Amino acid sequence: MTRPGQYISVLAAGFAALLATSAANAMSLLNSDTSEVALTVTVDGIRTEVVVAPNTTVQVCDKGCFIALPGGEMAVFKGTENVSVQGGKFTILEN
């Protein structure tokens, strides 16, 4: 293979690998409020508290979880959604 060909195939393989693994992404959650919000994420029975700053997106559970909001709201997610939180309520964003 010629030199440029080698370079290009290496680059292509690298990008393919990147794409393949970035497909295994977690669910993204955006805090649309003006103040920070404390979520309780339960994954397979383990509860973790996650604090999200206003207007920030975090990646949470990739295999599915329950998420509880301070206001008493709780929802269940598969792990592939894009979700936004505002005023104690969840909104699933359609891409």
Next chain:
Amino acid sequence: MNPSKSLLRFILIAIVGLAVWAVQAQTVNNGGPNLADRLNASVQPITERLSAIEKEIVGNTLNEQALTALSSELSGLSQEAFQKIVQFQPELRDLDFQIGRLPPKPAEGEPEESADIATQRERLFDIRAKSIIAIKDAEILSVRSRQLRNTVLEQRRTRFVQSILQQRRLGSEQFKEVFDEAPGAIAQVTGVMGNWIASIVRFNLSGLFLALGLTTIAAMVLYRILRPLRRWADRIGSEETLSALHKIMLAFFPTVIWGGGVAIVLGTLHASLGYFGVYRLRVDIIMGNLLLAIAGLIFVWLLITAILKPKRADRRMANVTDYAAARLRRLAMAVAVIYAVDIFVTELIELFSLSVSLTVFVSLISSLLIAIVMVVAVFTRLNPYEADAQRSGFRGWNPIVYWLLWACILAIAFSAVFGYVRLSRFIAGQFVVTGSILATMYLGFLTSRAISSHGAIASTRFGQRLSEQRGFTDFRLDQIGLLFSILTNILVLVVGIPVLLLQWGGRQDEIFGAAKALFTGFSVGGVEISLTRILFALIVFVLIVAGTRLVQRWFEGKILSRTHLDAGVKNSIRSGLGYLGYFLAGVVGISWAGFNLSNLALIAGALSVGIGFGLQNIVNNFVSGIIMLIERPIKVGDIINVGGAEGFVRKINVRATELETFDRQSVIIPNSEVINTSVGNWMHVDHMRRIIIRVGVAYGSDVELVRDVLLGTLNNDSRVASHPAAFVYFADFGASSLDFELRFFVRDLMDLIVVETDTRFAIDKAFRENNIEIPFPQTDLHLRSGFPVIKEAIKGK
């Protein structure tokens, strides 16, 4: 129309209208169980089952098997509940959507909403509240399941420790009991085996022959298949000296091949005996264990022989004497045999439900035997006598290994003596298995070291092919060797460490969970670290750097070559692209790695004062370098002098510029000096340079002729510039001569010295042709007083 007919029609319409309204009301009610009810119906039975399991576990009376089964059931329940709830997700969203479609609730003072809408609102909110409760129930279920699983783990651990630390009396009564039970047990086992063999002879000889036949065929097939490998091993083995890599390959591959082959053959025997119905109840287990033990022992023999090579010191992979190698092999096989027999007999005892005291007895014997073998091993001298002076009494053993062995021996012996037989057996077993795993890992590391050693890859066929076809140099091959050795190390660790952890009681899911966390991300004091992300950041960085080089090259080839910019500018652009690319790679890489730059900013702020002072000069140089790229006071290829050094500019780097003097010395000048001090650049504007040739002629020469001659020497020289014109400067009436200077410009300063020399030759020639004298330094001597003889002589002149 008939009044009764119209009345009928009206009633019909009214009934239809009512019916429609009723149906519509029904559909609003979503007839049948609503969402919340169905959610509850899914979760309820699972919760009930969980509570039942909880009762069982809390009682703490379950055995290991039951506990394991319940643990996996719990895990399954948690998953099941989650899946069931997730299926309702679209309906839940639908519910929210319906609630959102309701008109807004009227405020105080505004007209109230209709009864329909109010009922609807109430109903929807009720269903929603109940649904949330059902979801919360599912979440609590998963938490409880997790807690119960942890409890199960605790119980299992406690049970294990309790059983290990059981103390048994080892008095005469115990031994008497064993001696009483033993004959009966042996009779039982031999009876079963005897019956089996008898029944084969009587009933199933054909089955036996079929099985043996199939096994023989399998063996022959394997033998044929493995021929190329055997030939390869023979070829390599016949060479006199082997590289470390070849030694290891020669040790491993035949071992694995032969050991694997034996395992396959024995496995075929076992399977075919079962297939052809030769086995009886319990006999299949016994035979299976026996064949497994034989296969294992053969494999161990092959492996140890390959490593220790008692008869061939040059192939040995451990640095021990011949005597030690032979001894160690026998001892290692002894340990393997004891361990295998112990397991086999223990399984037999369990299979035939024989007395537990027999197990204790067997465990005791095997532990003590292993300890004795270890003692003999520790007292074996590994190295030749003379070398002992440096090894201070460890007989060639690695001190750490030596003390570890002694620790194990004492632990086994003392725990056995004090009656902790299970503990003793546990330690002995752990020693054997963990020792084997560690030894295998050590060999893996030896292999990787051999792969990375100088010239290792080059000595293989693979390496030779690479160097012939791709022209890889030895250095390249060594680099490849290094890469492979790193991969080998990683492989050894990735396989070895989990196996070790499993062996020491780690749970599969715990280990996988920890490994996954290591890669996907875990927090250390508020900083999230994820190996995968770091790895990706590195890959992205490398990719962007590679991309930069490509872009540089393409840019240079396709675009810059079509312009008329000179080499210096092209170099500047190329470097500029490079810096841009590296910067981009760095920024993207760091953000990919997920580093929160605000944390770094705090630290950077604190350190910035010190860094600022320390890096002053470096940053100065860097910025000067950028200025040089843009302003281009000097270019690659120019002849400059800076701070006393004069030479060609070879390279302009980020921090410094490389000059090559005419003496071929490299002078590396910080860029800040180039910017901040005066730099003489002979080629900044053009390539011309002035030459001044000083020549003196004798007093009395024809000065006009001198001028013409001087100018004439330049006439036919194309290297001399005609503009500015050459000029003869009558410098001085000197002490010894009339001093002239021939001043002219040479077109290309690279010709400086040559032109000067040639011109001087030409001047000398021309002066001789024209009888112009170049005088020596002269002084007139006036004698005022002195010797009369000389006075007379001069008077005469």
